[in-house]
Amino acid sequence: MPRKNKNSSRPGTVPAKARQGKRGLLRRHLDERLRALHQRAMLLERELVALDDNRFYRTCIFGSARIKPETPAYRDVYELARMLSWEGIDILTGGGPGLMEAANRGAKLGQEEKNTRSLSFGISIQLDTEPEPNKHIDINRHHHRFSSRLDDFMRLSHSVICTPGGVGTLLEFFFSWQLVQRKHMSERPIVLLGGEFWVDLIAWMKKKPLRDGLMDAPDFKYIHIVKTPEQAFEIISEHCREFHLANRKRSTKKKLPAR
Structure with a gap:
């Protein structure tokens, strides 16, 4: 029986380039979420300073x-x-x-x-x-x-x-x-x-x-x-x-x- 080319895609699998593209999109999405969370954390920190400032x-x-x-x-x-x-x-x-x-x-x-x-x-x-x-x-x-x-x-x-x-x-x-x-x-x-x-x-x-x-x-x-x-x-x-x-x-x- 002839051997299959090891580089050929298996049925139902996603090509490597497509997988890399999806990972890139996911990484960018996570980076955006992390930036948003960081900005929110900085805002909360400023609010807590204002709340706990007993001069006012x-x-x-x-x-x-x-x-x-x-x-x-x-x-x-x-x-x-x-x-x-x-x-x-x-x-x-x-x-x-x-x-x-x-x-x-x-x-x-x-x-x-x-x-x-x-x-x-x-x-x-x-x-x-x-x-x-x-x-x-x-x-x-x-x-x-x-x-x-x-x-x-x-x-x-x-x-x-x-x-x-x-x-x-x-x-x-x-x-x-x-x-x-x-x-x-x-x-x-x-x-x-x-x-x-x-x-x-x-x-x-x-x-x-x-x-x-x-x-x-x-x-x-x-x-x-x-x-x-x-x-x-x-x-x-x-x-x-x-x-x-x-x-x-x-x-x-x-x-x-x-x-």
């Missing part, structure tokens, strides 16, 4: 995702974030729609108007009702669990502003309050904007849990109920000034890069 004062603004732009509550939050941004204060929200969007929008406008170094943060979570973060965010940090998201809010912020909202906003309010109460984080103002929305809740807490000995009167010293964004601004900006004064008194040799 940050306040959380919590509130409902359901409130529309034409409402007074939306306008109040928008104006408050705008004024705080004028002072170089970073704004942290849940990154969603409604009052979160109002705060991030106001923060971005304040940056542009006064050319400040303030940043607009979104600490987001995947929800069916909030598929994508709003478009007014400089830095977004995404979480899969409410617990880690709440921890991030508390770790990164120096004060808390709660605006009208439902279960999520109340969770954020009480979580913040308990951590301050139990001294699991530094003392800070918890400002409740939208006076009438909060008055009955705080009155009930004084009438029932406090009167029944389940709370102490000093627990309420952190709570500030205000009606207007200007009143909230005064409380937060005063706390911000105290923060920067304490930072100046604290000598440090570590030099962090400027924003």
